[in-house]
Amino acid sequence: MSTKNQQEILESVPQKGFFGHPKGLFTLFFTEFWERFSYYGMRAILLYYMYYAIKEGGLGLDKTTAASIMAVYGSLVYMSGIIGGWIADRLYGTKKTVFFGGILIMAGHIALSFPGGVTALFLSMGLIVIGTGLLKPNVSNIVGDLYSKDDPRSDAGFSIFYMGINLGGLIAPFIVGTLGQKYSFHLGFAVAAVGMLAGLIIFLATRKKNLGLAGSYVPNPLTPDEKKSVFLKIGISTLVIVIAGAILISKGILTINRFTMLVSLLGIIIPIIYFAMMYFSKKTTNEEQKNLLAYIPLFIAAMMFWAIQEQGSVILAQYADERTRLSFAGFSLESSWFQSLNPLFIVLLAPVFAGIWMKLGKRQPSTHQKFSLGLVLAGISFLVMIIPAIYGGPDTLVSPLWLVLSFLIVVLGELCLSPVGLSATTKLAPAAFSAQTMSLWFLSNASAQAINAQIVKLYKPETEILYFGIIGAIAILLGVLLFLLSFIYKRKV
Incomplete structure (x- = not known):
């Protein structure tokens, strides 16, 4: 995006009106609030829906398979951001892409609202995976459009936006989780669909007045001839994949375990290809190449962090359901509430x-130093889970306060890393790949969960000490190494 275009966008956006920030932050705050309400509400009960017995309203899958599916699902949700970034950069711009994504997400939750068994589960997952890929990275990218490159409000603005994300995630498990576990999983999923509908209504009602030109430009548009060629290739490729998948599944070749392994490999390969493609592109300047090199350590650190943080909805969710005393100070608890x-x-x-x-x-500390602190705290959040295993053993129910402490510590790390990472991505992104670089940031989460799909299989109550200890120690070691590297990259962000 040229300096002239950026200035036009900034002039079209009311620069005050939401806690001292651009008014467009209100629209994006509440759009993402409701999208996250729907996603985290669904996720709070999805693991239990998969492994609870059929007579309890679940699908009756075994726990190891359910945990692996959860990790792969999370990976694909973030991996699909590549598609959303490409569509925004080359076809529709971020604003339109966000709207299309919300429609698909809502359809996915509606599919889970009806008792369609495993078929409905995978149909819903497919719709939500694609929809979130269209919406999530592009909403964040529009936030970046609201600020100039040197606006000191930028990091604070992303932190406020990040708070909106988590307000939705805070409320959802209590509402969706309670309805799902006490009454019906399908009722819970239906409420998640209503949440996404609310987000779409707010976006449509306020986007013109509050966002101005933000998100309306297409930074690297396809020519008419390129569009015809690309759409033809996409159509043929989709048809081939669907037919091949149907054949492989029917013959028992493509099993759930093999599919999760495939996703795990893609989680490693795709980021490498993505970095190389942007770095060697003729549209990337020499200065932008240096920025990309400075971004690589941040990406690796983010992968390690999310590998721990995202286990909160998988391993720690299972821990809450099976290893935690679900009562405190005379009150009964639902395992989904820990989300x-x-x-x-x-x-x-x-x-x-x-x-x-x-x-x-x-x-303030540099971005790389903030990331290193976030990694160390993530490692500590896993190390504290060793203590109840040492003193209580694998067969006793532990106090819920251990989970509270672990979640608190990892959140301290998350606030050092995640909103700052969003801001750094907008600053270090090559101009021709602005939305796609934001997708690359979310790909760090996808890669982490793709790897988690294999790691979570190693968790058992009797291996807790090794499981939490080794993963926690690796995170702390990487955090120390990144701190040492921070002195090299301090001037980049």
Whole structure:
């Protein structure tokens, strides 16, 4: 995007009106709030829906398979951001792509609202995977459009936006989780669909007035001839994949375990290809190539962080259901409620972190140093889970406070890394690949969960000490290494 176009966008957006930030932040805050309500509400009960017995309203899958599917699902949700980024960069711009994504997400939740068994499960997953890929990276990219490159409000703005994401995630498990576990899983999924509908209504009602030209430009549009060629290739490729998949599944060649392994490999290969494609593109300048090199350590650190954080909805969710005493101070608890801990702490602490970064100004730690601190804290959040295993053993129910402590520590790390990572991505992105670079940021989460699809198979109550200990120690080691590298890249972001 040229400097002239960027200036036109900034002039079209009301620059004050939402806690001292551009008014468009209101629209994006509440759009993402409701999208995350629908996603995290569904995710709070999905693992249990898969492995609970059929007589309990579930699908009756074994727990190891359910955990692996959860990790792969999460990976594909973020991996599909590549598609959303490409569509925004080359076809429709971010604003239209966000709207199309919301429609698909809502359709996915509706599919789960009816008792269609495993078929409905995978249909819903497919719709939500594609829809989230269209919506999530592009909403964040529009936030970047609201600020100039040197606007000191940028990091704080992303922190406020991030708080909106987590407000939705905070409320959803209590509403969707309670309805799903106490009454019917399908009722819970239906409420998630209503949440996405609310987000679409807010986006449509306020986007013109609040967003101006933000998200309306197509930075690297296809020519008419290129469109015909691309659509033809996409159509043929989709048809081939569907036919090949149907044949392989019917013959028993493509099993769930083989599919999860395939996704795990893609989680490693795709980022490498993506970085190489952008780095060697003729549209990437020499300075942008240097920025991409500075971005690689951040990407690797983010992968390690998300590998721990995302296990909160898989391994720690299973831990809450099976290893945790579901009562506290005389109150009964639902295992799905623990999924609200992460967003709860973010909602409480995000304003604190935003204020700290604003107050420190140019004296604040560099982006790489913030990332290193986030990694160390993530490692500690797993190490604390060793303590109840040592003192209580694998057969006793432990206090819910151990999960509370683990979630709190990882959130401290998340607030050092995630909103800052969003901001750094908008600053380091090559101009011709702005939306796709934001997709690359979310790909760090996809890669982490793709790898998790294999790692979570190693978890058992009797292996807790090794499981939490080894993963936690690796994260701390990488955090220390990144801190040492931070002195090389300090001037980049």
